Amino acid sequence: MSHVVELRSDTFTLPTPRMLEAATTARLGDDVYGEDPAVIELEELSAKSLGKAAGCLMPSGTMANLAALLTHSPRGGKAVVGSESDIYVYEAGGASVFGGIVYEPVTAAPDGTLPLAAVAEAFDVDREDPQFALPAVLALETPHNRRGGIPLDAGYLAAAGALAREHGVALHLDGARIFNAAIALGVPAAELAAPADTVQFCLSKGLSAPIGSVLVGDERSIATARRYRKMLGGGMRQAGIVAACGIIALTEMVDRLADDHAHARRLAEGLADIPGLRLDPEPPRTNMVFFTVDTRHTPHTTETVIEGARARGVHLAELGPGRVRAVTHSGVTAADIDRAVSALADTMAARPGAGW
Numbered sequence: 318m319s320h321v322v323e324l325r326s327d328t329f330t331l332p333t334p335r336m337l338e339a340a341t342t343a344r345l346g347d348d349v350y351g352e353d354p355a356v357i358e359l360e361e362l363s364a365k366s367l368g369k370a371a372g373c374l375m376p377s378g379t380m381a382n383l384a385a386l387l388t389h390s391p392r393g394g395k396a397v398v399g400s401e402s403d404i405y406v407y408e409a410g411g412a413s414v415f416g417g418i419v420y421e422p423v424t425a426a427p428d429g430t431l432p433l434a435a436v437a438e439a440f441d442v443d444r445e446d447p448q449f450a451l452p453a454v455l456a457l458e459t460p461h462n463r464r465g466g467i468p469l470d471a472g473y474l475a476a477a478g479a480l481a482r483e484h485g486v487a488l489h490l491d492g493a494r495i496f497n498a499a500i501a502l503g504v505p506a507a508e509l510a511a512p513a514d515t516v517q518f519c520l521s522k523g524l525s526a527p528i529g530s531v532l533v534g535d536e537r538s539i540a541t542a543r544r545y546r547k548m549l550g551g552g553m554r555q556a557g558i559v560a561a562c563g564i565i566a567l568t569e570m571v572d573r574l575a576d577d578h579a580h581a582r583r584l585a586e587g588l589a590d591i592p593g594l595r596l597d598p599e600p601p602r603t604n605m606v607f608f609t610v611d612t613r614h615t616p617h618t619t620e621t622v623i624e625g626a627r628a629r630g631v632h633l634a635e636l637g638p639g640r641v642r643a644v645t646h647s648g649v650t651a652a653d654i655d656r657a658v659s660a661l662a663d664t665m666a667a668r669p670g671a672g673w
């Protein structure tokens with residue numbers, strides 16, 4: 318069989334030949350001393366790309382988010398987070414465990430926004446009353462993964478930022494895929510980042526670097542986050558090997574994200590014609606396609622569809638009960654998308670479990 322079509326996540330992207338070359342030729346130093354040239358260059362480039370003063374390379378998006386929440390909130394402070402956010406669902410409660418920070422989840426709307434009336438309610442505590450945890454930080458996610466990869470538009474982000482400022486609350490943006498959001502919306506990433514005090518983005522997803530995220534913000538926040546990074550064990554020494562790949566990611570891999578979005582739309586169009594599968598949302602906005610299996614009209618279930626596709630060389634994953642996610646990325650071609658569509662059509666046409 319030909320190669321696997323890997324659609325479980327854009328985290329499966331492999332470093333490009335240019336990245337591997339850059340990693341092996343980078344001039345290196347000790348980054349805990351602040352002396353690794355590639356790290357310095359990546360941090361400056363990242364800050365500039367997002368219109369911020371400073372940046373700090375982090376080993377992962379999880380650590381970047383954690384360092385940001387620790388930076389913005391004291392112990393016992395409140396982090397207002399989305400009910401479906403990566404921070405709340407997938408990061409092992411880190412801010413609560415390590416920072417004594419209280420998460421207050423606000424239910425995310427189908428478009429990935431946290432309704433501002435609900436956010437205002439979460440902010441609106443009597444600061445003189447000792448019963449309440451005081452809101453310190455609001456975290457938003459764009460594009461919102463568990464809400465179909467929908468990007469938050471610039472107007473919403475600006476309004477959320479203004480609301481946070483009004484209440485003396487910091488805004489942290491989990492922009493793991495912020496460049497996908499910027500391309501989907503046709504606006505500069507810096508415009509999306511502008512209302513936020515800190516933003517983290519992942520080098521290791523669609524941008525295809527093997528490791529790393531960068532946290533950007535004002536000088537003071539980033540200096541504090543750098544201290545938390547060290548405390549959390551994320552101070553890496555010759556991190557230029559990682560940063561050199563990140564520089565290539567930022568300079569060569571951003572514009573091509575548009576191809577991933579086109580591939581996601583192509584996949585969605587193919588799936589729309591397969592009886593028993595239902596796209597949601599439709600059309601996909603970034604590099605993610607979500608669909609459900611309509612068990613009223615097919616003997617298949619989420620599990621049998623994923624198994625059937627896997628037997629045909631296409632890897633998909635369940636994300637949220639009853640939802641299948643397919644993520645496009647630099648390792649997936651238009652021909653791979655067509656193979657994925659055929660694999661799903663064949664699976665749905667077969668009896669569950671038959672022939673695989």
Ligand SMILES: *Cc1c(COP(=O)(O)O)cnc(C)c1O
Nearest residue numbers: 377378379380403458462491493
């Ligand atoms: C992947 C992801 C993270 C975490 O990044 P890691 O590098 O995997 O720790 C955070 N937020 C969102 C929205 C993500 O998609």
